[in-house]
Amino acid sequence: MDWYVFTFLTQDGLTTGAIYALIALALVLVFAVTRVILVGQGDFVTLSALTLATLQAGKTPATVWLLLGGASLVCVKMLAAAAREGRLAQAPRILLMQMTLPCVLALVCWLVEPATLPGALKVLLSIVIIAPLGPVLYRLVYQPVAQASVLQLLIISVAIHIAVIGISLWIFGAEGFRTLPFTSGNLDLGEVSISLQSVLVIGIALALIVALYLFFGHTLYGKALRATAFNQRGAQLVGVPTDLAGSHAFLLAAIIGAVSGILIGPITTLYYDSGFLITLKGFVAAIIGGMASYPLAAAGAFLVGLLESFASFWVSAYKEVIVFTLVLPVLLWLSLTTHHVEEEQH
Amino acid sequence: MKKTTALLVTALASATAMADINIGISLSTTGPGASLGIPERNTVALLPKEVGGEKINYIVLDDATDSTAAAKNARKFVDEQRVDLIIASSTVPTSSVVAQIARESRTPQIALAPFAPTGDDKTWVFTVAQTNELMASVLFEHMRANNVKTLGYIGYSDAWGDDWHAVLTSSAEAQGFTVISNERFNRTDSSVAGQALRVNRGEPDAVLIGATGTPAALPHTALRRLGYKGLIYHTHGAANQSFLRIGGSALEGAVLPVGPVVMWNQLPDSHPSKSVAAAYARDYEAAHGEGSLSPFGAYLMDAGLLIERAAAVALQQAEPGTPAFRAALRDALESTRDLAGTHGVYNLSAEDHFGHDERARVLIQVSNHQWELLSAGD
Known part of the structure; x- marks a missing residue:
């Protein structure tokens, strides 16, 4: 092990670690607010990267139809609820609120030749297509069962993940995709060369982590979300709309996932089912953070990334075993040091 | 009245089904093996539709690249559909679990992955993929x-x-x-x-x-x-x-x-696979777009060609749907000689259930984002 190998592996580990950190943050966020372990978090990553790859290939991404279909279902559901309660006067408002963005996106994709869009707009379009899928997913699937136990919610998440993988295989096919690099330059520091792409990934990930920290610690809305996470009923009593909190947590998670996809797309080949392994690694990091602490989860993610990178150099055949075994001592430590609090019963 | 009609229809359907040749195909069209299984599934439409005046029915199931699901599919083929032959599967692990059921039920199996059983285990299993x-x-x-x-x-x-x-x-x-x-x-x-x-x-x-x-x-x-x-x-x-x-x-x-099929448009005319591979490649790309050809789909095509040849022989000896037909089909497969497929020429024998020789491989390199033929192997 010399200096060159060390810096190379560290750079590689920090880059993948940054992606895992974003996933871990989203997992902690969604779990804290809604008690859902979002197994499909990694699927937002692959969906956005594959959407961007499709746009870059000059084709219309089918994910926009997925969004349109999902949003329509949400609309039907909300209209049915409104009709049942005799609030049909709200129908136009519901339609306007739920369908404007998906319809505009569908129109853009339908009317504009994707090949003519500038690169930055393609990136933006991919994020804007994937991000609303989060709230759509929440309203369709999780909101009606918001009071279910953590285990039931986890099983639902697994089912959703399998369904999304199926849809994604159908849309994108079984072969992998890679998006165009943002930059191909290298930063030369003596004999060590650091790729600008890695710097960009780590930089944006860190910026997002800081932004989330500021949002939750220093804004009223962030504090309201945190209140929902601590005690849902209590938050309801002081006037926090908890349903909206769930929907917004999913929106944030989807945005984080979509941005991660854009960041990781040029570095590696992504497949319709790559998301699962990414979620699992992020999940290991989230567990290191006790599914509650953002800074610990982020630190855990960088640890997972580094461990994976060094393990792939020394004993590549056992890489996954080593990474996932990391969970055991952490769980042991957590179970010895924390007091178990019975989940709020309903 | 309705009931009698329904019964009649069922009776008629089963009467015709008796004479048809039924082939069960289990492919990994989802899961990690999907990039192999999807082109194979797409090839089903190009398989021979009848042999010796008998219709061939293909029953296609997905095994999700999962050995348990592959075994379940094989059981369904054997117990419910009473198939005459099983084609399974896209990967080695899924093929090997089907082989056990094929052996137990004395049903011939054609594997599309380089699965190589030895000794008695290979009696009912044939493999089209090159070792x-x-x-x-x-x-x-x-x-x-x-x-x-x-x-x-x-x-x-x-x-x-x-x-x-x-x-x-x-x-x-x-x-x-x-x-x-x-x-x-x-x-x-x-x-x-x-x-x-x-x-x-x-x-x-x-x-x-x-x-x-x-x-x-x-x-x-x-x-x-x-x-x-x-x-x-x-x-x-x-x-x-x-x-x-x-x-x-x-x-x-x-x-x-x-396999030669990948280079179908650059093969010398003397190559025995040239015409079969070209026909398959054109049909496949006509249906699924230019550049969609995959060597994995072509394995299923070769399995179809093997079955077409063997079934013609077996039909003279027994009725489809019977154990005698399955045994005759197995024997006929084993004695296949000089069958030109998309992946070379098949010469099967009791010792060799792969049947390939050096004509089943060509050496290529990537040049200007395209395949370039280095040697055609013959």
Whole structure:
């Protein structure tokens, strides 16, 4: 092990670690607010990267139809609820609120030749297509069962993940995709060369982590979300709309996932089912953070990334075993040091 | 009245079904093997539709690249559909579980993955995919010609990666090279930089990447980014257009053995697979778009051609749907001679249930983002 190998592996580990950190943050966020372990978090990553790859290939991404279909279902559901309660006067408002963005996106994709869009707009379009899928997913699937136990919610998440993988295989096919690099330059520091792409990934990930920290610690809305996470009923009593909190947590998670996809797309080949392994690694990091602490989860993610990178150099055949075994001592430590609090019963 | 009609229809349906030949096909169209299973499923429409005036019914099920599901499919074929032959499956592990059921029920099976049972276990199992030994042998010739003494290896951490590593290490001594590294990665890994670095530091004369399709491009590009200048070999599993698309210019000069069907438009006219492969490739690309051809779909086509020839013989001996027909079909398959398929010429025997010779492999390299024929193997 010399200096060159060390810096190379560290750079590689920090880059993948940054992606895992974003996933871990989203997992902690969604779990804290809604008690859902979002197994499909990694699927937002692959969906956005594959959407961007499709746009870059000059084709219309089918994910926009997925969004349109999902949003329509949400609309039907909300209209049915409104009709049942005799609030049909709200129908136009519901339609306007739920369908404007998906319809505009569908129109853009339908009317504009994707090949003519500038690169930055393609990136933006991919994020804007994937991000609303989060709230759509929440309203369709999780909101009606918001009071279910953590285990039931986890099983639902697994089912959703399998369904999304199926849809994604159908849309994108079984072969992998890679998006165009943002930059191909290298930063030369003596004999060590650091790729600008890695710097960009780590930089944006860190910026997002800081932004989330500021949002939750220093804004009223962030504090309201945190209140929902601590005690849902209590938050309801002081006037926090908890349903909206769930929907917004999913929106944030989807945005984080979509941005991660854009960041990781040029570095590696992504497949319709790559998301699962990414979620699992992020999940290991989230567990290191006790599914509650953002800074610990982020630190855990960088640890997972580094461990994976060094393990792939020394004993590549056992890489996954080593990474996932990391969970055991952490769980042991957590179970010895924390007091178990019975989940709020309903 | 309605009931009697329904009964009549059922009776009629079963009467015709008795005479039809039923083939159960279990493919991995979802899960990790999907890039193999999907082109195979797409090929079902191109298979022979009748033989000797008898209709052939194909029943296609997905096994999700899962051995348990493959076994369940095979049971369904044998117990409920009473099929005359099973084609299964896209990967070695899924093929091997079906083989047990094929043997128990005395139903012939054609595997599309290089699954190689030995002894009595192979009685009912035939394999259309080339053995990895056969494909590796043409690489060894190329290595000798290019004076490769040390070989690095990066492969899947699954059966495909293990088998290729075993083929390399078992023939290394006889071929005069040493395998100096053995790195593994997963299909969906987000980085293989560590493995590539390790291989690169050994400074091998050449590297072989034991992976399939687009995932095979990732170690290749990682090695080139590290400045590795030596030869890079791939396996025949890598040969599809998506691999070229993903790898881009980093793949220039990559050498790999493939079945003749991949090079159908560059094969010499004298190659026995030329016309069969060209016909299949044109039909397939007409239905699924230019550049969609995959060597995996072509395996199913060859299975269909084998069945067409063997069923014509077996039909003279027994009625489809009976144990006697299944046994006759097995015997007829085993005595197939000189059948030109898309992947070479099949000569099966009691000892050899693969039936390939050197005409089943051609050596190609990547040049200007396209395949270029190096030698046609005949």
